[in-house]
Amino acid sequence: MQLSKATPKSERKKALDEYILKKRLKSTKQRDIIFDEFFNYPGQHVTVEELYEKLKKQNPKIGYATVYRTLKLFKECRLAFERNFGDGRARYEPVKFEGEHHDHLICIGCGRIIEFANLRIEQYSREVAKLNDFEVLNHKLELYGYCSSCTRKRDK
Amino acid sequence: MQLSKATPKSERKKALDEYILKKRLKSTKQRDIIFDEFFNYPGQHVTVEELYEKLKKQNPKIGYATVYRTLKLFKECRLAFERNFGDGRARYEPVKFEGEHHDHLICIGCGRIIEFANLRIEQYSREVAKLNDFEVLNHKLELYGYCSSCTRKRDK
């Protein structure tokens, strides 16, 4: 299922509700709270820990395991993407709409992440997909290396 | 430093030796053994555990920590690259030479992975890196979606 470009948050909520219904899971207050917080989170790549800390301020009783499990649920129903930047903790982000994708320069020295836009990659993806008879929903382009600061540090 | 296309193993060894010299580290038997085993490893993405088990057969006294630290060293001097596939264990692979990269179409229906070449991505990487003052060692381009077989299955 491809989310359309104009999909508002309510569409995501609908997708989640549909998934819960289909899988005979249950709607809970916690899932709603985590949903709101996750999709309103200002940072791009939130860890379970970070989201948990933020949630606890409004809702002290929420458990870490619940946040962890709910992000896993969002992942299952393709509302969230899990990333690993090599610092030992998984990071989650909302699945991007068409045209919203951004790619990453990832410094494997200090963990710094630089985002950049990718109109050309979008087009490239479409071509490759067509050649291979593939239906592409999402892509991930990560360039790994060292930022100037880390290269300087090493060369000292 | 970008390894040239024709770089043989001895060039890598030279690069390692240079790094050791520059950083005033020391050449050791263990590092040589691990070097040989790592760059001759048949699989694409070896874990520390796997490499350790393989090494122990020839060299029972070698320690896990040494393998771990040596792979970290290879990473530092840009001879190895660390990947995370989300199974909780880091995997290492020799840094690819220019033009050797391959990218992936990943079917989220059946898990099938199709590799494809990416001359244009190479060039794109170089441009973006230059703009951001980044030293790019490796990249990962993954297109997620459904293969034709899964699409047919869904549309039935």
Next chain:
DNA sequence: GTAATATTGATATTGAATTTCAATTTGTGA
């Protein structure tokens, strides 16, 4: 409402990654 089932949250457990430290090895300079 009741029963069946899923979820929660606190806590315990797991396991990979990393650190510690005494013993050993290596490079440097006389």
Next chain:
DNA sequence: TCACAAATTGAAATTCAATATCAATATTAC
């Protein structure tokens, strides 16, 4: 070659994110 300083090793301990456990609770279906 020798001795000293510094780096490395290997075993074991520690750390920490991810995951599992389980009794109490909440939700859904009937």
